[in-house]
Amino acid sequence: MYNEMFGQMKKMLGQLDKWLETAQKHAETKSFDPGVFATLRLAPDQLPFTRQVQITCDTAKSAAARLTGKEAPKQEDNEKTIEELRARVASVITYLGTFTAKDFENAAKATVTQPRWEGKTMTGADYFMEHALPNFFFHITHCYAILRHNGVGLGKRDYLGALTQTAPKT
Amino acid sequence: MYNEMFGQMKKMLGQLDKWLETAQKHAETKSFDPGVFATLRLAPDQLPFTRQVQITCDTAKSAAARLTGKEAPKQEDNEKTIEELRARVASVITYLGTFTAKDFENAAKATVTQPRWEGKTMTGADYFMEHALPNFFFHITHCYAILRHNGVGLGKRDYLGALTQTAPKT
Numbered sequence: 350m351y352n353e354m355f356g357q358m359k360k361m362l363g364q365l366d367k368w369l370e371t372a373q374k375h376a377e378t379k380s381f382d383p384g385v386f387a388t389l390r391l392a393p394d395q396l397p398f399t400r401q402v403q404i405t406c407d408t409a410k411s412a413a414a415r416l417t418g419k420e421a422p423k424q425e426d427n428e429k430t431i432e433e434l435r436a437r438v439a440s441v442i443t444y445l446g447t448f449t450a451k452d453f454e455n456a457a458k459a460t461v462t463q464p465r466w467e468g469k470t471m472t473g474a475d476y477f478m479e480h481a482l483p484n485f486f487f488h489i490t491h492c493y494a495i496l497r498h499n500g501v502g503l504g505k506r507d508y509l510g511a512l513t514q515t516a517p518k519t
Numbered sequence: 520m521y522n523e524m525f526g527q528m529k530k531m532l533g534q535l536d537k538w539l540e541t542a543q544k545h546a547e548t549k550s551f552d553p554g555v556f557a558t559l560r561l562a563p564d565q566l567p568f569t570r571q572v573q574i575t576c577d578t579a580k581s582a583a584a585r586l587t588g589k590e591a592p593k594q595e596d597n598e599k600t601i602e603e604l605r606a607r608v609a610s611v612i613t614y615l616g617t618f619t620a621k622d623f624e625n626a627a628k629a630t631v632t633q634p635r636w637e638g639k640t641m642t643g644a645d646y647f648m649e650h651a652l653p654n655f656f657f658h659i660t661h662c663y664a665i666l667r668h669n670g671v672g673l674g675k676r677d678y679l680g681a682l683t684q685t686a687p688k689t
Contacts, residue, residue: 350520357648391561391668468687475683478527483679486656493657494664498561509653513645517638 351453405488412481416456521623575658576611582651586626
């Protein structure tokens, strides 16, 4: 199940890459600097677009690492442009692609902690379900919503991506 | 796994109820009609707040029904007030509470379709992972983001709710 869930997160990161590309083209068409998106936010006390993209990436990356006892590659959080954000997204897609179902065999029973939890722990199962998965969707949806709020032409199909559907029998 | 995932969706609907309560109190404190929230949206071609709440509810309700071969109770989509939206959320929490792990035993292999798919089908596993789960988080996060964008005081803890954590050994 974990492998399938990370497969879905990987797919959605691919959608995020397309939104970034669409945002870039939107700015070019409207003749404004695509770098403007970096600091846009939905509320003054919410995180700006660039941080939403970075945290989306980190949530997926860290969850895969924590659930499998691996060390996630560190990243500098120094992206300034849409191209740099796309490269960050691509790096996490590549990283998630290195995991197999076997890597997640003991994920549910892993013990997970974070510095900010002050010694508290969660089981891998609880951490993934209650923390990593909701956070991933929270931040990726904020990426989408910030772009939509600022006029970038995206729709639900851009969010979901292609669906694995079977055509009706003729 | 499905039972745990729906448990998480049920938990998050409980959080949504708290956001609605907070929005109501915010409006009362600021002396404006809480009904104003109903039509707020993040983009003119996105759905308004009330529809985001209704679709969050329907996504969870319909997914549980479709994966278990049950008929979901119909709802009229006629909520006008925050109280009515909270009742809608409560009804879905109650509905999800009627399912057990046993109900989802064959969920992965279920055949799912929707009128708008024009005869195409998805397996229960693909439908849940690629469609129901991302849509649920999309709409519930939009509920949150619309409120945050309009000044309601919510934070990440209100989004995630209480975490199942174990205290450090002393």
